[in-house]
Amino acid sequence: TTSRRYQFNVEWKTITRLCSTKPILTVNGEYPGPTIAVNEGDNLEIKVTNGVSLNTTIHWHGIKQLRTGWADGPAYVTQCPITPGQSYTYKFSVSGQRGTLWWHAHIAWQRATIYGAIIIYPRMPYPFAAPVDAEIPIIFGEWWNLPVEGIEDLMNKYGDGPNSSDAYTINGLPGPLYPCSVEDTFIQTVEHNKIYMLRIINAALNDELFFSIASHTLTVVEIDAAYTKPFDTEAIMITPGQTVTVLLNTNHHTSSDGFFAMAARPYLSSVFPFDNSTTIGFLKYKHTSSPMPKASNVVLPPQLPRMEDHAYATKFVSQLRSLGTLKYPCKVPKKIDKRVVITVGLNLQDCPANQTCKGFEGKRFSASMNNQSFVRPLTSILEWHYRNYSSTKYSHDFPLNPPHVFNYTGVDPLKYNLNPTFGTKLFAVEYGTKLEIVLQDTGLMNLENHPIHIHGHNFFIVATGFGNFDPKKDTARYNLVDPPERNTVGVPMGGWAAVRINADNPGVWFMHCHLEEHTTWGLAAGFIVKNGVKPSQRLLPPPSDLPRC
Numbered sequence: 001t002t003s004r005r006y007q008f009n010v011e012w013k014t015i016t017r018l019c020s021t022k023p024i025l026t027v028n029g030e031y032p033g034p035t036i037a038v039n040e041g042d043n044l045e046i047k048v049t050n051g052v053s054l055n056t057t058i059h060w061h062g063i064k065q066l067r068t069g070w071a072d073g074p075a076y077v078t079q080c081p082i083t084p085g086q087s088y089t090y091k092f093s094v095s096g097q098r099g100t101l102w103w104h105a106h107i108a109w110q111r112a113t114i115y116g117a118i119i120i121y122p123r124m125p126y127p128f129a130a131p132v133d134a135e136i137p138i139i140f141g142e143w144w145n146l147p148v149e150g151i152e153d154l155m156n157k158y159g160d161g162p163n164s165s166d167a168y169t170i171n172g173l174p175g176p177l178y179p180c181s182v183e184d185t186f187i188q189t190v191e192h193n194k195i196y197m198l199r200i201i202n203a204a205l206n207d208e209l210f211f212s213i214a215s216h217t218l219t220v221v222e223i224d225a226a227y228t229k230p231f232d233t234e235a236i237m238i239t240p241g242q243t244v245t246v247l248l249n250t251n252h253h254t255s256s257d258g259f260f261a262m263a264a265r266p267y268l269s270s271v272f273p274f275d276n277s278t279t280i281g282f283l284k285y286k287h288t289s290s291p292m293p294k295a296s297n298v299v300l301p302p303q304l305p306r307m308e309d310h311a312y313a314t315k316f317v318s319q320l321r322s323l324g325t326l327k328y329p330c331k332v333p334k335k336i337d338k339r340v341v342i343t344v345g346l347n348l349q350d351c352p353a354n355q356t357c358k359g360f361e362g363k364r365f366s367a368s369m370n371n372q373s374f375v376r377p378l379t380s381i382l383e384w385h386y387r388n389y390s391s392t393k394y395s396h397d398f399p400l401n402p403p404h405v406f407n408y409t410g411v412d413p414l415k416y417n418l419n420p421t422f423g424t425k426l427f428a429v430e431y432g433t434k435l436e437i438v439l440q441d442t443g444l445m446n447l448e449n450h451p452i453h454i455h456g457h458n459f460f461i462v463a464t465g466f467g468n469f470d471p472k473k474d475t476a477r478y479n480l481v482d483p484p485e486r487n488t489v490g491v492p493m494g495g496w497a498a499v500r501i502n503a504d505n506p507g508v509w510f511m512h513c514h515l516e517e518h519t520t521w522g523l524a525a526g527f528i529v530k531n532g533v534k535p536s537q538r539l540l541p542p543p544s545d546l547p548r549c
């Protein structure tokens with residue numbers, strides 16, 4: 001195996017977008033941050049040095065961290081933050097995974113600007129018959145003219161939501177449909193008769209996005225670093241946290257064909273007021289002589305779905321299938337040991353007497369799983385678990401079923417205040433448990449899918465549906481042959497998703513909505529996978545430079 005070393009310096013960098021200049025948090029002064037490109041099976045050592053006056057951590061989103069939970073990164077779950085001036089070296093290997101993933105800061109709202117791509121090249125040839133001529137990373141993000149670092153504190157203080165961002169971005173660039181952004185447009189030069197692999201990552205904080213390219217078809221081949229049965233599509237839908245790798249064939253065009261807009265716009269927006277603006281970039285055919293189109297002349301891809309096109313989003317997601325072949329057998333658990341049903345939803349709290357609350361109707365917003373609104377303790381849960389401290393910081397009694405039966409009919413979401421309990425509750429499972437988690441959206445005040453991300457494991461999405469999950473009826477139509485494998489699932493608005501996990505990675509694993517707004521409100525929980533009996537089934541000891549709280 002090869003070892004690869006990286007140095008990540010977290011530092012401020014002053015940049016300008018939309019004619020607004022401000023310092024942003026970056027890694028090595030780059031925005032988006034550096035790409036990590038490695039081979040399947042490599043060992044990585046990434047030394048992160050905190051050169052700013054804020055605490056920080058980095059998470060390697062989708063990397064399983066088999067037995068190396070210490071390197072996972074969520075602040076106060078698997079580690080204490082890296083304090084100003086301190087360094088921490090994340091050590092882990094990437095085995096059994098290949099494809100597109102990403103990394104991002106995992107504290108406060110720092111991931112708004114601290115993020116980058118992870119590309120894992122496979123050991124074996126691609127399972128699809130297409131020679132890839134070149135690769136194009138496409139990372140979506142959001143840009144705020146005002147500083148984002150303080151948003152979480154403000155939300156905690158007033159119990160309200162954030163402002164919506166000022167622009168969506170492609171590789172850090174808003175594109176010409178935003179004020180003052182013609183110069184800040186992503187342009188990718190391509191040649192005709194080639195096959196490009198687009199590694200698409202949604203690093204936006206709060207918005208699921210549609211994406212398409214004018215006059216081009218996309219062939220989906222991989223999601224969240226797991227191959228799919230290839231299928232052609234005019235557009236994709238991607239939630240924050242997800243990746244989609246597609247092939248783009250340029251054989252329908254000549255080398256002087258001109259500029260084609262690539263565009264991303266929200267499926268639905270979690271923040272108010274809703275932003276339905278569009279970020280665009282261009283594919284530019286190499287020998288084209290015309291200049292980049294002016295904003296007023298840009299032809300948006302006609303196949304780009306409109307905001308709230310539920311039918312398109314549902315159709316797209318339903319086409320995703322893992323390979324389920326001999327070479328890449330589907331490891332979905334056929335039988336389960338345990339089913340946990342978890343509601344995911346938003347809440348309204350009465351305003352405490354001594355506070356000013358700016359959520360809806362003078363109340364506070366919060367969010368919860370099974371009515372438990374997650375509070376991060378000011379310590380590393382993983383370390384407390386590993387050292388067997390008798391815990392006052394967290395407990396093991398996360399409820400395995402919802403406290404209420406949800407029924408969408410006749411519920412007035414604004415009157416239905418669930419008054420969640422605030423705390424740090426997790427549930428524990430034995431090593432090797434075949435675990436099923438049913439994520440049930442409560443539909444209260446929510447306006448989009450909740451992209452639920454689980455750390456430390458991939459899962460198989462065996463079914464999704466609308467309305468209430470019914471264990472008798474719904475389990476009958478589970479796909480146990482070729483369910484899509486992912487690390488982030490969009491739980492349909494007003495519906496549910498059932499995922500199956502081989503809980504074979506000992507440690508403490510965060511599970512949360514990847515809409516940053518909802519994570520801040522507490523839409524999170526965690527689970528513990530206990531050590532197995534064999535030495536190879538145990539969490540490794542903590543590294544000596546692990547940050548302290």
Ligand code: C2O
Nearest residue numbers: 059061074241453
């Ligand atoms: Cu991409 Cu816990 O996050």
